[in-house]
Structures are given as structure tokens and as C-alpha cells.
Amino acid sequence: xxxxxxxxxxxxxxxxxxxxxxxxxxxxxxxxxxxxxxxxxxxxxxxxxxxxxxxxxxxxxxxxxxxxxxxxxxxxxxxxxxxxxxxxxxxxxxxxxxxxxxxxxxxxxxxxxxxxxxxxxxxxxxxxxxxxxxxxxxxxxxxxxxxxxxxxxxxxxxxxxxxxxxxxxxxxxxxxxxxxxxxxxxxxxxxxxxxxxxxxxxxxxxxxxxxxxxxxxxxxxxxxxxxxxxxxxxxxxxxxxxxxxxxxxxxxxxxxxxxxxxxxxxxxxxx
Numbered sequence: 001x002x003x004x005x006x007x008x009x010x011x012x013x014x015x016x017x018x019x020x021x022x023x024x025x026x027x028x029x030x031x032x033x034x035x036x037x038x039x040x041x042x043x044x045x046x047x048x049x050x051x052x053x054x055x056x057x058x059x060x061x062x063x064x065x066x067x068x069x070x071x072x073x074x075x076x077x078x079x080x081x082x083x084x085x086x087x088x089x090x091x092x093x094x095x096x097x098x099x100x101x102x103x104x105x106x107x108x109x110x111x112x113x114x115x116x117x118x119x120x121x122x123x124x125x126x127x128x129x130x131x132x133x134x135x136x137x138x139x140x141x142x143x144x145x146x147x148x149x150x151x152x153x154x155x156x157x158x159x160x161x162x163x164x165x166x167x168x169x170x171x172x173x174x175x176x177x178x179x180x181x182x183x184x185x186x187x188x189x190x191x192x193x194x195x196x197x198x199x200x201x202x203x204x205x206x207x208x209x210x211x212x213x214x215x216x217x218x219x220x221x222x223x224x225x226x227x228x229x230x231x232x233x234x235x236x237x238x239x240x241x242x243x244x245x246x247x248x249x250x251x252x253x254x255x256x257x258x259x260x261x262x263x264x265x266x267x268x269x270x271x
Contacts, residue, residue: 008052008086011151012067015050018147019064024116025109027147028101029060034120035199041213041220042156044121046148049155053082060088061101063108070101102133111137119143158257159212163219163238165246171207176250178205182225193267196223206232206252222260224267229253233260 019027029051033044039056047053051060051069055078058071070091071079079090093100105115115134119127122143130141149155168174173181182205186194196202199218203209210219221234230252236244244254255263 008050008088011050012062012087014151015062015147016064018151019062019116022116022142022145022147023114024142024145025113026061026063026105026115027145028115028117029062029148030121031056031058032121035197035220036123037199037213037216037218039213039216041159043158046152049152050148051083051088052086053079053088055079059101061105066108068101068104102130106133106137106139109137109139112139113137114140114142116142116145116147118146118148120146158220158235160235160237161211161219162240163208163210163234163243165243166203166207166209168207175205175207175252178207179225179230179250183227186225186227192227194225195264196225202232206247210238220257222257224263231255231263233257233263
């Protein structure tokens with residue numbers, strides 16, 4: 001029977017093949033999801049899948065001749081055990097003279113190299129920080145590549161757990177009242193739309209709950225709040241018809257989860 005460790009090395013080899021086809025010199029795999037959640041659904045545990053490290057915090061960097069995991073002191077012993085016999089090297093963060101992955105990459109890569117990443121898994125601030133560190137060596141960032149999905153043949157699907165109502169007696173305010181308060185702030189700031197991507201904010205604003213992430217009462221979604229209409233981008237299978245009707249009565253319309261990017265692009269064109 002093939003060992004887990006040799007499987008990890010095979011996965012890294014498959015990733016390097018994808019990197020070469022995309023003309024990338026390095027690829028970064030974070031622990032996050034498109035919502036910058038601290039705890040993520042299994043669908044987005046690509047860093048664990050590619051490295052074998054199951055801790056909740058860490059980042060993997062793969063170059064054409066090195067694979068490294070950066071994590072902090074909470075996980076040193078765990079990482080050493082889980083990375084043993086694979087080619088993934090533990091880089092210890094938070095100790096003297098140990099560079100973070102950004103500094104390490106900037107030092108290791110040649111002038112004019114290209115670093116790839118899946119932009120959906122990074123915040124704007126994180127990408128800007130990378131750009132500042134890479135600027136001196138003219139290292140390019142290509143954020144258009146999801147290289148894990150194509151090689152993760154048994155990647156878990158995005159969860160489809162039901163979305164349920166969170167009673168106003170626990171929430172304190174109805175979602176209509178919360179939306180009204182948000183729109184007051186939007187008017188003060190002179191903005192036409194508010195975009196929400198963080199799952200806890202969405203669950204709070206709409207008085208809805210879910211079980212898409214273990215031990216977290218959230219569901220996978222985006223939201224766009226306009227002056228009159230609000231769109232909730234969520235898989236419609238997760239919402240019962242009676243709840244859909246209640247949401248419509250509150251001026252909240254459902255759109256497919258995967259439609260958010262096209263919607264935002266169209267919204268930008270219309271503004």
C-alpha cells in the first residue's frame with residue numbers, strides 16, 4: 001500500500017508540472033478560503049492536502065526545487081511529525097533569524113521571476129504586501145491560477161448544509177432593521193453598494209445560520225447590499241422555499257454563489 005508521504009511528494013510533483021505549464025517559478029498555498037475565514041470548509045483545505053500538515057495555521061510555498069511549510073511554535077512538533085519522510089521542509093516562524101515566507105521568496109527567487117497564487121484566497125492587503133517585497137527584484141505576481149483544484153481529484157464539494165432562520169428574539173434586531181442601519185451608514189459614506197464576503201458578518205446581518213464549517217454557525221455566501229435591493233449569493237438548494245419567500249419580502253433576492261464575480265464586474269461597469 002502506498003504511503004501518505006510518497007503521495008505528498010507525488011502531489012507536489014503534479015503541482016510543479018502545472019507550474020511549469022503556467023511558467024511560474026513559485027506557487028503559494030494559504031490556509032484560507034475566499035472569505036478569509038479562520039476556520040475553513042474541507043473544500044478549501046488545499047494547504048493540508050498538498051503538504052500533509054493538518055494544523056489550522058500555516059502557509060505552503062512550492063518552487064521548482066523546494067517545498068516549504070511556514071507555521072508558528074504552536075505546531076512545530078505536529079508539523080515535524082506530519083511532514084516526516086516527505087520533501088516538505090518545516091520553516092519555523094516567530095523565532096530569531098527565521099524569515100517569513102515572503103522574505104524567503106524574495107531572497108531565493110531570481111530577478112524577473114513569477115509567483116503564482118489563487119487570488120480568491122488572498123486579501124488585497126496580502127497581495128500588496130507581496131508586491132512591495134518583490135518590487136526590488138521585479139518579481140511578478142500572477143493571481144489568476146488555481147493549480148490545486150485541477151490536481152485534487154477527490155476535492156470535497158462546497159458544502160450544501162441547509163441555511164436556517166435565527167430567531168429575532170436571539171438576534172435582537174430583525175434583518176430589515178439591520179439592513180436599514182447599514183443603509184444609513186452607506187448614505188453617510190455616500191456609497192451605493194456594500195459588499196460582504198466574511199461569513200460571520202453575513203450570518204449576523206441576515207439573521208441566518210448554517211453548518212458549512214465545523215463548529216462555526218455560518219454558511220458559504222456573499223452579499224451585496226444596495227439602496228433598495230439586496231442580493232444574497234448562495235446555493236439555492238440550501239434555502240427552503242418558505243425562507244426564500246421571507247427573504248424576498250425583506251427585499252433580499254438570491255443569486256448563485258458562483259455568480260458573484262460576474263456580478264461585481266458588471267456592477268463596476270455600471271457605476
